[in-house]
Amino acid sequence: MNIQIRKYYYGDIPEDNAGGSESKESKVSPATGGGGNWPLWEVFIRSKQGLDHKHVGSLHAADAAMAIENARDVYTRRQEGVSIWVVESKFITASNPEEAGELYEPAADKIYRHPTFYELPDEVGHM
Amino acid sequence: MNSSLIDYIQHLADNALIMAQRNAEWCGHGPVLEQDIAITNISLDLLGQSRNFYQYAAQLINESEKSDEATEDSLAYLRTERAFKNCFLAEQPNGDWAQTVLRQFFFSAYQFLLYKKLQDNTDEQIAAIAAKALKEVTYHLRWSSEWVIRLGDGTEESHQRMLTAIDELWQYTGELFMPAAYELESGFDVSSLKDDWFNKVVAVFEEATLPVPEKCFMQTGGKTGIHTEHLGFILAEMQYLQRTYPNAEW
Numbered sequence: 579m580n581i582q583i584r585k586y587y588y589g590d591i592p593e594d595n596a597g598g599s600e601s602k603e604s605k606v607s608p609a610t611g612g613g614g615n616w617p618l619w620e621v622f623i624r625s626k627q628g629l630d631h632k633h634v635g636s637l638h639a640a641d642a643a644m645a646i647e648n649a650r651d652v653y654t655r656r657q658e659g660v661s662i663w664v665v666e667s668k669f670i671t672a673s674n675p676e677e678a679g680e681l682y683e684p685a686a687d688k689i690y691r692h693p694t695f696y697e698l699p700d701e702v703g704h705m
Numbered sequence: 706m707n708s709s710l711i712d713y714i715q716h717l718a719d720n721a722l723i724m725a726q727r728n729a730e731w732c733g734h735g736p737v738l739e740q741d742i743a744i745t746n747i748s749l750d751l752l753g754q755s756r757n758f759y760q761y762a763a764q765l766i767n768e769s770e771k772s773d774e775a776t777e778d779s780l781a782y783l784r785t786e787r788a789f790k791n792c793f794l795a796e797q798p799n800g801d802w803a804q805t806v807l808r809q810f811f812f813s814a815y816q817f818l819l820y821k822k823l824q825d826n827t828d829e830q831i832a833a834i835a836a837k838a839l840k841e842v843t844y845h846l847r848w849s850s851e852w853v854i855r856l857g858d859g860t861e862e863s864h865q866r867m868l869t870a871i872d873e874l875w876q877y878t879g880e881l882f883m884p885a886a887y888e889l890e891s892g893f894d895v896s897s898l899k900d901d902w903f904n905k906v907v908a909v910f911e912e913a914t915l916p917v918p919e920k921c922f923m924q925t926g927g928k929t930g931i932h933t934e935h936l937g938f939i940l941a942e943m944q945y946l947q948r949t950y951p952n953a954e955w
Binding site for chain 1: 737739740742743746847848855
């Protein structure tokens with residue numbers, strides 16, 4: 579049995595419905611390229627000076643320079659940020675959710691580790 | 706009132722508006738989600754520039770005619786082809802992605818030099834709009850340059866598509882630097898920008914491993930209202946709503 583399943587990526591509209599163009603040449607197919615083959619990047623935005631970078635989402639890009647520009651266009655259009663970090667998703671090592679028990683639960687009954695027994699002066703700001 | 710100044714401001718506005726309209730055609734159809742957003746962001750930047758210029762032109766028209774009939778909307782939506790003074794380059798079809806990014810590169814490299822010069826214009830309003838828009842255009846130029854390099858120095862197919870786009874668009878670049886009468890009277894001699902523009906193109910094309918075209922016949926007419934067949938279709942789509950439902954709001 580030869581069943582071919584063709585996955586359509588964003589913007590790869592089949593037939594001649596692909597707009598944005600009067601030319602049939604403009605269709606980008608997964609076989610010839612397009613964002614479907616681009617690696618995934620995680621995006622971190624610093625919303626203002628003094629705050630830390632926060633994870634805001636992910637996007638596709640061919641390389642780091644394009645990832646920064648895509649992040650600028652996708653995530654900072656409404657003045658969300660003053661600084662952008664991107665890292666290719668494959669370089670992030672994540673903890674295994676199945677190990678949550680041994681990793682996190684032992685901390686549950688050790689409240690003395692919380693810095694809640696003294697008062698922070700207001701001037702300290704973001705802690 | 707100085708009618709050449711009004712013509713000049715409308716020329717600046719029309720260029721930005723028609724480029725905005727062309728780029729907006731990609732909305733929902735970009736090759737990837739991220740670039741769909743990028744090209745429509747650029748479209749919105751250009752639309753904002755055109756609004757600033759149209760508002761100023763409308764103000765001058767009303768002052769000279771002692772009326773309040775001209776608005777940014779009437780200038781954008783109720784003029785016909787012959788009244789539009791945008792360059793040929795702006796109205797050229799999107800074609801494929803290569804043609805769109807090349808058109809943007811040619812146009813942004815021109816607009817970058819133009820606004821840089823205009824931010825010192827004696828007309829304070831023009832100077833202020835140019836200074837504000839220059840930041841946007843700096844990014845458009847960076848974005849489009851990188852795409853030209855990426856496709857030119859990419860795969861065999863992307864390189865070929867850039868060559869086709871150059872063949873298609875090069876003939877419309879000369880007009881940018883041939884001043885119309887109103888430019889000389891109320892702006893400046895844009896032919897003075899040509900060398901800097903050409904050097905920028907050469908630098909980017911070299912990095913993109915693309916050949917710089919030989920001198921060829923350059924099409925002209927857009928600045929004085931003589932357009933290619935494309936502009937009528939653009940206006941038909943863009944102006945449809947206002948003409949069918951006058952003063953519609955939403």
